[in-house]
Amino acid sequence: MTVELPAMPVEREHPLDPPVEYHQLREEQPIIRIRFPSGRTGWLVTRFEEGSQVFADPRMSARRPRHDIAAEDGVDPHDDGATGVLDPGFVFMDEPDHGAYRRLLAGRFTPKSVQTRLQPYIDRIVTEHLDAIEAAGKPVDLIEHLGLPIPCLVICELLGVPYADRDGFHHATEAMMDVSKTQAERDDGARWLIGYITDLVAAKRADPSSEGLLADLVRTADQEDSILTDKDLISIGVLLLFAGHDTTMAMIGLSALTLLTHPSQRQELVDDPAKVGPAVEELLRYLTIVQFGLGRVAKEDVEIGGQRIATGDLVVVSMPAANRDPRAFDDPDTPDFDRKMTRHLAFGYGVHQCLGQNVARAELRTILPRLFERFPGLRLATPLDEVEMDTYGTNYGVRKLLVTW
Numbered sequence: 001m002t003v004e005l006p007a008m009p010v011e012r013e014h015p016l017d018p019p020v021e022y023h024q025l026r027e028e029q030p031i032i033r034i035r036f037p038s039g040r041t042g043w044l045v046t047r048f049e050e051g052s053q054v055f056a057d058p059r060m061s062a063r064r065p066r067h068d069i070a071a072e073d074g075v076d077p078h079d080d081g082a083t084g085v086l087d088p089g090f091v092f093m094d095e096p097d098h099g100a101y102r103r104l105l106a107g108r109f110t111p112k113s114v115q116t117r118l119q120p121y122i123d124r125i126v127t128e129h130l131d132a133i134e135a136a137g138k139p140v141d142l143i144e145h146l147g148l149p150i151p152c153l154v155i156c157e158l159l160g161v162p163y164a165d166r167d168g169f170h171h172a173t174e175a176m177m178d179v180s181k182t183q184a185e186r187d188d189g190a191r192w193l194i195g196y197i198t199d200l201v202a203a204k205r206a207d208p209s210s211e212g213l214l215a216d217l218v219r220t221a222d223q224e225d226s227i228l229t230d231k232d233l234i235s236i237g238v239l240l241l242f243a244g245h246d247t248t249m250a251m252i253g254l255s256a257l258t259l260l261t262h263p264s265q266r267q268e269l270v271d272d273p274a275k276v277g278p279a280v281e282e283l284l285r286y287l288t289i290v291q292f293g294l295g296r297v298a299k300e301d302v303e304i305g306g307q308r309i310a311t312g313d314l315v316v317v318s319m320p321a322a323n324r325d326p327r328a329f330d331d332p333d334t335p336d337f338d339r340k341m342t343r344h345l346a347f348g349y350g351v352h353q354c355l356g357q358n359v360a361r362a363e364l365r366t367i368l369p370r371l372f373e374r375f376p377g378l379r380l381a382t383p384l385d386e387v388e389m390d391t392y393g394t395n396y397g398v399r400k401l402l403v404t405w
């Protein structure tokens with residue numbers, strides 16, 4: 001008789017807290033065999049130290065099944081043929097291949113590069129969007145007016161994508177991320193985006209004076225001995241458009257919701273805007289939007305936290321659970337902007353740690369203090385339990401955040 005494995009917790013009791021079952025799992029079974037929403041089975045790791053070990057261990061491969069954790073309509077998680085049309089690129093590669101690609105991009109994502117090339121642009125568009133919110137009149141949906149357009153504009157600026165094309169690629173990325181859509185619908189979105197980036201690469205190549213990361217990459221690809229093929233350029237373009245968009249939108253919406261429902265933390269930020277650095281780090285930890293965690297596959301037998309993991313096993317680190325581990329963070333369920341924190345797992349850890357983290361930080365650090373400074377009376381226009389959450393997406397987020405002032 002086969003015993004059915006327990007299911008991964010998904011439902012939340014409170015919109016800003018991970019599922020309550022994680023408390024018990026972390027204490028009693030921190031590494032447990034579980035059934036993921038996709039139907040696949042594997043290990044779930046819920047403690048901070050052990051989760052960090054999984055990400056840092058080179059025996060843990062990022063070459064994981066395409067459909068490892070989230071449930072997706074019409075996808076058999078065990079059928080890797082049904083992977084859709086998108087090449088996941090270097091996110092799913094191991095060393096040394098992964099590093100060779102990542103190094104080609106890294107220079108554009110350092111704190112210094114973000115500060116000099118993007119911060120003035122972010123300052124400008126945030127001011128413009130706050131002006132537009134004021135002009136639109138109340139109530140306003142902060143997702144529509146801030147969370148959606150700012151990350152989209154920033155990624156367009158970084159890549160050198162015309163913002164005029166935003167509607168097309170926003171719909172395409174939305175379709176691709178929506179786990180309630182069929183695989184065929186998601187593939188349509190991916191095909192549109194691939195076609196779009198293919199045309200853009202051709203346009204950049206035809207114009208030697210073109211600017212932005214994509215144009216730089218086209219020039220690199222055209223040098224002798226470059227590892228970059230046109231297929232790589234397209235996969236990197238799609239990856240960046242995709243990775244930088246939905247994630248930051250989710251963090252903007254959830255951070256605003258947290259501050260709207262935590263008056264003392266909000267007041268701290270208003271009284272001392274210089275606190276925004278630690279405040280954003282704490283919000284990243286507290287909210288940890290990559291809600292189902294990240295998967296890795298054991299390349300050989302490995303022991304993690306006293307548990308033997310066999311070659312080929314899928315291991316998923318729940319960053320939302322690990323980032324609320326009381327062994328690593330005192331009073332983890334309270335957002336504390338004075339917390340002494342050296343690191344968290346919201347951006348992952350190890351060689352794949354988020355390449356765009358400084359871009360996301362720059363956006364959040366600019367938006368949050370200015371939003372509450374501009375609208376001192378800002379408050380939710382609906383009761384908290386009526387705020388529409390994106391509960392089943394890869395990134396947890398707020399669908400609509402109606403506010404008034």
Ligand code: HEM
Nearest residue numbers: 090091243244247248251346347348352354355356359360
């Ligand atoms: C708050 C916003 C964001 C969050 C929470 C987030 C989260 C993450 C996480 C958890 C990973 C690790 C994936 C893994 O280990 O398999 C990752 C990787 C990545 N992220 Fe982000 N991300 C955010 C914003 C961005 C932005 C703005 C960009 C681009 C401008 C970006 C681009 C990437 C890329 C390219 C990777 C792959 C890195 C690699 O495999 O070496 N992300 N992100």
